[in-house]
Amino acid sequence: MLSCHDLNARYGVAHVLFDVSLELRAGRVLSLLGRNGAGKSTLLKTLMGLLPAHSGTVAFEGRRIDGLPPWHVARLGLGYVPEERRIFVDLSVQDNIEVGERAGSPWTRERLYGIFPALREFRKRPAGLLSGGQQQMLTVARTLAGGPAVLLIDEPTEGLAPVMVQTLESVMAQLKREGQTMLVAAQDLRFALSIADDICVMNLGRVVHACSGDDARADAARLRQLFTL
Numbered sequence: 757m758l759s760c761h762d763l764n765a766r767y768g769v770a771h772v773l774f775d776v777s778l779e780l781r782a783g784r785v786l787s788l789l790g791r792n793g794a795g796k797s798t799l800l801k802t803l804m805g806l807l808p809a810h811s812g813t814v815a816f817e818g819r820r821i822d823g824l825p826p827w828h829v830a831r832l833g834l835g836y837v838p839e840e841r842r843i844f845v846d847l848s849v850q851d852n853i854e855v856g857e858r859a860g861s862p863w864t865r866e867r868l869y870g871i872f873p874a875l876r877e878f879r880k881r882p883a884g885l886l887s888g889g890q891q892q893m894l895t896v897a898r899t900l901a902g903g904p905a906v907l908l909i910d911e912p913t914e915g916l917a918p919v920m921v922q923t924l925e926s927v928m929a930q931l932k933r934e935g936q937t938m939l940v941a942a943q944d945l946r947f948a949l950s951i952a953d954d955i956c957v958m959n960l961g962r963v964v965h966a967c968s969g970d971d972a973r974a975d976a977a978r979l980r981q982l983f984t985l
């Protein structure tokens with residue numbers, strides 16, 4: 757469904773992604789693991805067209821999308837939840853979701869409220885009054901409201917209290933059960949393993965290991981080693 761091949765990306769003269777290739781299949785969750793600075797965020801930005809690919813290709817549903825502007829990539833069906841939560845703090849929770857809504861999205865507001873009950877409860881509140889974890893949920897819900905075929909999420913558990921991490925984990929598991937295709941960048945090995953069908957480990961801008969989630973869960977110690985290279 758979404759793939760890249762020999763992707764290279766730079767910030768100015770700094771070469772950050774090196775020949776990255778991966779494939780995300782429909783209905784699956786790919787966890788992109790790597791410690792700080794491994795290149796996960798840069799990869800998501802490059803897939804979205806927020807950072808131009810220096811070389812290599814990105815394809816979505818059989819069509820080249822590298823070189824397209826981010827709004828076009830989003831319209832084709834890629835939804836991006838950046839690491840920093842970009843909610844409209846003065847708008848209500850409901851209005852924030854409405855901003856993301858697109859006609860024909862399978863993720864109707866009622867369905868989203870079913871998955872994120874706290875958002876239903878606080879729907880009239882200004883979004884700026886939500887906790888960090890609830891703001892993270894709102895960002896995910898707003899992106900889903902646009903009906904993305906693929907959801908790209910950057911470090912969803914970063915900076916959240918353990919109880920919120922658990923909530924988010926069960927939300928992501930439910931999204932997965934409902935067939936949402938996802939690419940999830942994470943440093944949290946336990947979280948990444950809990951939802952992954954497939955795993956890619958990045959280090960210093962390269963994919964250093966790729967395997968199935970089942971293989972990774974069977975030998976988490978080896979994965980931890982690779983991950984901390």
Ligand SMILES: Nc1ncnc2c1ncn2[C@@H]1O[C@H](COP(=O)(O)OP(=O)(O)OP(=O)(O)O)[C@@H](O)[C@H]1O
Pocket residue numbers: 767770772790791792793794795796797798799911943
């Ligand atoms: N805007 C930028 N300009 C220059 N270098 C950058 C920029 N953003 C990131 N980098 C560098 O690119 C490399 C990859 O960073 P990236 O943020 O993609 O890693 P990451 O795996 O997502 O880690 P993190 O979890 O810290 O975001 C790092 O060496 C980082 O310092």
